[in-house]
Amino acid sequence: MPQPLDYLRETASQTAGPYVHIGLAPGAAGFQIFRRELGWDIAGPNAPGERIRVEGIVIDGTGSPVKDVLLEVWQADANGVHAHPEDQRRDQAAEGFRGWGRVITDFDTGLWAFDTVKPGPVPGRNGSRQAPHISLWIVARGINIGLHTRLYFDDEAEANAADPVLNMIEHVNRRPTLIAQRSMRDGSPVYRFDIRLQGDNETVFFDL
Amino acid sequence: MLRNDKPRPGEFFQRDRSLHPPQYTPGYKTSVARSPRYALLSLENTISEMTGPVFGHNDIDPIDNDLIKNYAKTGDPIGERIIVHGRVLDESGRGVPNTLVEIWQANAGGRYRHKKDTYLAPIDPNFGGCGRTLTDENGFYFFRTVKPGAYPWRNYVNSWRPAHIHVSVFGTSFVQRLITQMYFEGDPLIKVCPIVNTIPDPQAIDQLIAPLDMNAAIPLDCLAYKFDIVLRGRRSTLFENRLEGN
Numbered sequence: 001m002p003q004p005l006d007y008l009r010e011t012a013s014q015t016a017g018p019y020v021h022i023g024l025a026p027g028a029a030g031f032q033i034f035r036r037e038l039g040w041d042i043a044g045p046n047a048p049g050e051r052i053r054v055e056g057i058v059i060d061g062t063g064s065p066v067k068d069v070l071l072e073v074w075q076a077d078a079n080g081v082h083a084h085p086e087d088q089r090r091d092q093a094a095e096g097f098r099g100w101g102r103v104i105t106d107f108d109t110g111l112w113a114f115d116t117v118k119p120g121p122v123p124g125r126n127g128s129r130q131a132p133h134i135s136l137w138i139v140a141r142g143i144n145i146g147l148h149t150r151l152y153f154d155d156e157a158e159a160n161a162a163d164p165v166l167n168m169i170e171h172v173n174r175r176p177t178l179i180a181q182r183s184m185r186d187g188s189p190v191y192r193f194d195i196r197l198q199g200d201n202e203t204v205f206f207d208l
Numbered sequence: 209m210l211r212n213d214k215p216r217p218g219e220f221f222q223r224d225r226s227l228h229p230p231q232y233t234p235g236y237k238t239s240v241a242r243s244p245r246y247a248l249l250s251l252e253n254t255i256s257e258m259t260g261p262v263f264g265h266n267d268i269d270p271i272d273n274d275l276i277k278n279y280a281k282t283g284d285p286i287g288e289r290i291i292v293h294g295r296v297l298d299e300s301g302r303g304v305p306n307t308l309v310e311i312w313q314a315n316a317g318g319r320y321r322h323k324k325d326t327y328l329a330p331i332d333p334n335f336g337g338c339g340r341t342l343t344d345e346n347g348f349y350f351f352r353t354v355k356p357g358a359y360p361w362r363n364y365v366n367s368w369r370p371a372h373i374h375v376s377v378f379g380t381s382f383v384q385r386l387i388t389q390m391y392f393e394g395d396p397l398i399k400v401c402p403i404v405n406t407i408p409d410p411q412a413i414d415q416l417i418a419p420l421d422m423n424a425a426i427p428l429d430c431l432a433y434k435f436d437i438v439l440r441g442r443r444s445t446l447f448e449n450r451l452e453g454n
């Protein structure tokens with residue numbers, strides 16, 4: 001017998017279930033308990049950059065909106081800096097910028113939305129550069145392990161064309177599933193990003 | 209294997225998907241229409257995934273980890289008083305310090321304080337059912353709560369969830385993000401639960417079952433269960449890490 005490799009094994013995932021809001025967004029479950037909930041303010045009031053809204057619905061394999069989903073958001077600031085000790089430029093991070101958020105869908109329509117600043121490009125591997133993007137993580141009843149995906153911006157065509165992750169998607173016709181569509185509403189930019197869990201135009205999800 | 213040195217920066221170990229439930233698990237019916245059909249695209253780590261949110265003591269309050277007191281209105285909630293404690297570790301056995309752990313659960317009768325829960329068991333006026341805490345510098349955490357009840361749910365006509373506590377953990381990186389459920393040693397409903405049985409690996413299921421921990425119980429007050437949570441580990445930087453290139 002060789003020596004044992006004494007690594008521990010990662011704890012298995014289980015679905016967040018239908019009542020995820022109780023733990024992670026109790027106000028939406030219908031009660032007030034904590035002094036403040038986490039994840040409602042991604043960028044803070046003072047971070048530089050373009051203020052944007054991102055919205056969409058998550059659609060299941062039957063074409064219906066998923067109304068009990070919870071999404072988490074992780075992104076760099078407008079200069080491409082993450083508010084994290086391992087980002088070498090962390091001391092340049094915008095003041096008050098956290099880069100993390102948590103949003104839930106409307107129980108009737110399935111629509112979700114968050115307000116943030118548009119991120120800048122960030123370093124990729126081996127000296128490459130990644131197009132501006134937001135990382136998303138999706139949990140819900142019926143999702144056994146959280147789904148990771150990325151949101152890119154349709155007004156960044158040049159950067160997207162050079163993005164190492166988008167270029168890794170062999171099926172070129174699936175790349176647009178990761179690109180949000182910009183429009184203006186009441187003078188402010190809104191990006192639409194629908195996520196399809198299954199079926200036609202299934203969103204590209206990642207094993208990170 | 210317990211080590212107390214801090215995780216060293218490096219790329220994360222590939223996730224062992226064989227001990228997680230697959231997305232498509234027909235025995236858990238809701239997964240059928242909510243599971244991707246294409247293979248996940250495997251990505252090597254970049255700065256976007258190796259970073260993640262950082263939380264501090266100004267984000268939460270000390271009472272947030274005490275579910276017996278954090279929603280009490282007229283007295284303590286009904287139910288078996290328990291402590292749930294353990295350690296957040298990575299696959300190398302290092303404690304994960306200062307990481308956010310959030311839990312939610314049904315009350316002792318199996319009813320959630322949620323506007324979408326219509327089970328006939330009563331709401332407990334003194335029980336909210338959620339809590340949160342940060343691990344200490346060695347990865348230890350604890351909560352005080354009441355043991356949740358089993359509850360029925362619509363999957364088969366007679367499906368019941370074993371008593372469980374939902375647990376959410378961050379780690380230091382977005383790739384470590386994990387939501388799971390903790391079960392209680394000795395519960396006969398565990399082996400017939402369609403959600404538990406989405407996990408194909410029996411050893412991975414056992415790892416979700418918290419043992420009774422009499423040494424952590426408080427005599428004449430409170431029983432205790434121990435639940436360690438293992439997040440993905442990171443490579444040691446034995447050779448230079450070329451993630452950023454240049």
Ligand SMILES: [Fe+3]
Nearest residue numbers: 017369372374
């Ligand atoms: Fe539950």
